[in-house]
Amino acid sequence: MSYAELTHAELAALRESLEQEYARHCAKELALNMARGKPAAAQLELSLPLLDTVDASSDLFAEDGTDCRNYGVMDGIPEAKRLMASIMDHDPRNVCVFGNSSLNIMYDLVSHGFLHGYLGEKPWRELKDVSWLCPVPGYDRHFAITELFGIKMIPVRMNENGPDMDEIEALVRENDAIKGIWCVPQYSNPGGVTYSNDTVARLASMPCAATDFRIFWDNAYCVHHLYDTRQAHVADIAEACEKAGNPNRYFKFASTSKVTFPGAGIAAVAASEENIAQIKKRVSIQTVGYDKINQLRHVRFLKDAQGISEHMKKHAEIIRPKFELVARMLEEGLSDTGCASWSNPDGGYFVSFDGLPNTAKRTVALAKGAGVTMTGAGATWPYKEDPEDSNIRIAPTLPPLEELEQAMEVFVCCVKLAAIESLLA
Amino acid sequence: MSYAELTHAELAALRESLEQEYARHCAKELALNMARGKPAAAQLELSLPLLDTVDASSDLFAEDGTDCRNYGVMDGIPEAKRLMASIMDHDPRNVCVFGNSSLNIMYDLVSHGFLHGYLGEKPWRELKDVSWLCPVPGYDRHFAITELFGIKMIPVRMNENGPDMDEIEALVRENDAIKGIWCVPQYSNPGGVTYSNDTVARLASMPCAATDFRIFWDNAYCVHHLYDTRQAHVADIAEACEKAGNPNRYFKFASTSKVTFPGAGIAAVAASEENIAQIKKRVSIQTVGYDKINQLRHVRFLKDAQGISEHMKKHAEIIRPKFELVARMLEEGLSDTGCASWSNPDGGYFVSFDGLPNTAKRTVALAKGAGVTMTGAGATWPYKEDPEDSNIRIAPTLPPLEELEQAMEVFVCCVKLAAIESLLA
Structure with missing residues (x-):
């Protein structure tokens, strides 16, 4: 009762x-x-065999001849780029495989917009107000990043098709302080919602007052289905953005943290050619390169999309x-x-x-x-x-x-x- | 002739x-x-046995019971902190072991000062001028970081005892825009100079107009001796800074990039308790944690200072x-x-x-x-x-x-x- x-x-x-x-x-x-x-x-036990894919007697060269033990290769070995591209619906050429944390890549990209600006646009630190769209309920670690940068977060209600697009379209059309949106577009955290095709198309095509508006497309659960027979597959934001004439509007993220080992996985970002070029330039100053041996382990264990x-x-x-x-x-x-x-x-x-x-x-x-x-x-x-x-x-x-x-x-x-x-x- | x-x-x-x-x-x-x-x-072949220290049948728990396969532990497993502390002359409690790149830790700390400010001081992005001391000849990747942030770099000549301390003391006493200095204090890059005890003491005790002045102490070659009989050991900047009443003035860095595998090593930062607390707070927003399995590999392979x-x-x-x-x-x-x-x-x-x-x-x-x-x-x-x-x-x-x-x-x-x-x- x-x-x-x-x-x-x-x-x-x-x-x-x-x-x-x-x-x-x-x-x-x-x-x-x-x-x-x-x-x-x-x-975690499912991925233990990953630890056996590389040992002291292994071939430690990537397919392009790179010695994975040494310095070099900023954006991932080719086979790791292909592996991550296969679950990110992306051209491997515009995928970068970095370290173990996709969250860290997102942090660095917010930091990038703030410090240096995207593709020649004004760095956000020079602006009086910077705002961000936060579909709710959403992921606390996303919100913690934008909060740390002092970015004003605007909650937008989720419904069964994703965030309320009427509200979003009205906000971004008028307000050029809104520089981005956090999205977990498939099996969202925590609602489990997969964005509808219409939502994806509207996000990609909506007129934005901010020319440097970015969709942070954290497809953390892209292969994390509970049922064989009910598998969601969110529409490709890259394709939608290209079609809408906004090819630089998105950054896609994915990792193997919940595929192999949290903390000892590999993470990737996929974006337009222009965005990737700018990312590589900054990352080449930030580090001498990421763990290529662990990239090898992942390729040898997971093999390809079918293996995943x-x-x-x-x-x-x-x-x-x-x-x-x-x-x-x-x-x-x-x-x-x-x-x-x-x-x-x-x-x-x-x-x-x-x-x-x-x-x-x-x-x-x-x-x-x-x-x-x-x-x-x-x-x-x-x-x-x-x-x-x-x-x-x-x-x-x-x-x-x-x-x-x-x-x-x-x-x-x-x-x-x-x-x-x-x-x- | x-x-x-x-x-x-x-x-x-x-x-x-x-x-x-x-x-x-x-x-x-x-x-x-x-x-x-x-x-x-x-x-590189010397470290191949490191790859055999962890396999599918290994105990993957840290000494404190942490499952190294899963999420958790921001600052490194205790045995990895102890290992890195042993080559950094530091209390393991104030050492953080992060990912594979000490350069990335340095980048993040410059970024930290710029974006958020150190220990309650004004973030440098709010200042008109930010300058940095660059002992020359020096390391190009250091200079690339400060250049990216638009920080004005002031070259200071190296001599056989380290950078010219008369010049440095005169500069930092007057100019509160000078926020830091790059140092490779032992077997410097490229000069091979080890800073004298007097240089270390003067760096630690010199009056600085900037209260948030930081010594970036990149001890990249701390264990990289060519001769058994001629081993340099630079004085501990932490001890010198504490003694001088400037306990927060330094960040120490080290990595195993040139001990085990470049790119697949582990890197660490050591600092005062206050600095470490601030670093942990930011890093806990930046990532869900670093690769603890690789930390285990390093501890099991290198064991301790003697093993290194x-x-x-x-x-x-x-x-x-x-x-x-x-x-x-x-x-x-x-x-x-x-x-x-x-x-x-x-x-x-x-x-x-x-x-x-x-x-x-x-x-x-x-x-x-x-x-x-x-x-x-x-x-x-x-x-x-x-x-x-x-x-x-x-x-x-x-x-x-x-x-x-x-x-x-x-x-x-x-x-x-x-x-x-x-x-x-």
Whole structure:
């Protein structure tokens, strides 16, 4: 029965019973974590053979003759560029494979716009105001970068097709301080939304007052499907931008952090020829080159797009049951209450959860008190300020199934308790 | 016989014979390279066992229980911090081990001062003028970073004790736009100079108009000795700065790029507790962490300071004969001419060569014409502008001995030819 239909007395009674349940959870002294999108140990084991692809007796030369042990090659060995290009829908010539972190490449590109400016445009540090579009709910580490640079972040609501394009078009048409947008276009973090073809086309073609407007296209989950039969494939932003006559508008990012090893993967950026030329020029000052031996390992282990696809199916087998468990427990525990909604993603790493307004912080605090760490409430919004205090990101991949079940029991209890507290307040 | 004592006719005759020799070199169609400080293939082979320290069956947990395969740990696993601390003369708690490139850490720290400011000081982007001290001859990649940020570079002459401290003290006392200095304090690039204790103490204690002045202490060759019996060990800048009451004045850098594999090594920064805290804060926004598996490889292969020292002796055995060959050929070919001087380093990767004024560019061009690539003339000065056009950096490590001998024959011939052309002009 929906909480909204309960009397004050019925709610108070329910609260008492939930408080008892909560006390029982606390007594278990759990220490469970659903905070970050980390692969589980079983997933990491899938990539152990990668460590055997290179040893002291290996051929350590790239296909173009580069000695991968020595200095040289700024933008990745050819076979690594081809591998990353295959999952980024891009011409390998305009892909750079760098170090282990796509986030670091994004940071460097925001820094680049700020310090040096894109393609001859004025560096943003010389401007009075710089703003950025932040689809919400979104990824806290994206927001942390733009916040560090003092860039004003403008939240834009996500819907089932991506960010609200009417709002975005109206904003960028008028305001030349808006220099970019954060996008996780496929299985978005945390909503699991894949941008529709129409959304991609409108982002690519919309008139922008800022001639140096950039779409930061973080396709972090491009091959991270949960189901064989329901695989999203977001339209290619590069093709759309070219078609619209805005070939320099986007930067695409991808990495193998959640394909092989987080921290020991390889990351890449793909862009127009002009953008890539400018990136290479700056990077050649920034470093003498990235880890080419690790690029070799990845090519030898993953081989090609087909190899990656097969490998990702093994990941899906491990994490799909976790997502299904979360969906089932939310459904069973909360669907009747009328006080929550959540996403049922076909890929990616997260479930986006919305409780009643003004309950997210309380829910996360209650869970913490019972030994279950969630992503902080508000983290999915710029400045960690969720105006409704309703959104919580659930990251189900790290805990083993049994622990996840315990954690979700606690979470459901906390959601209900926070909802009733709010209704009774 | 010194060229200065020759008559015009004698010089002209010598030129003709040198031109004939030069033509013979050109006819060989050589393709030799003494441009960059790259280890030779034989040196790279020394570290191949590093690749066997981690395989699919390895324990991949750090000593504190961290799963090195997954996300987490921003500043390096404890055993990697200890390893790098041992060659950096530093407390491991204030060492961060990051990715493969110490140059990238330096770039990020210049960027940090520029964008965000150090320890609450005003970011340099808000200042009208920012200047930097550049000991010359120096490292071109250092100068490229400060040039990219539009920082005005002030050359300061090196002598046998390090940079000219009288000049530096006078400059930093008056000019608060001077925010830093590039230093390669041991076996300097390219001069091979190790800063004297007095130089270190003066750098640490000199009054600076800029309260956010920083010494970028790139101890790239801290363990790169050529001789067992003549090992330099530069005084600890951290200790000197603490003693002088300027504990935040320095950043120390080191890497294993020329210990294990260039590009696939590990790099570190060491600094005061306050500086390290600020670095960690920024880096935690910039990336989700660096390659901890590669850190494990390095710890397991190099073990400790003693292990590194033993390993570096093997490097020395390979490159010492190359340095000795260069010294011998310069001595035999040029000492009588009175038109050249050069360094005889006990470590590091370079020989610094000075010809007559206005001959360096011509010498390098002549060598290029005969198939021998040198570092560009001027590269050892900011903006690539050597006011005397006399300094050339010789990098003898990459070519095998036999090729090096050929290359040096060509070089000596070109030096003499350029000198005589200049004397006859």
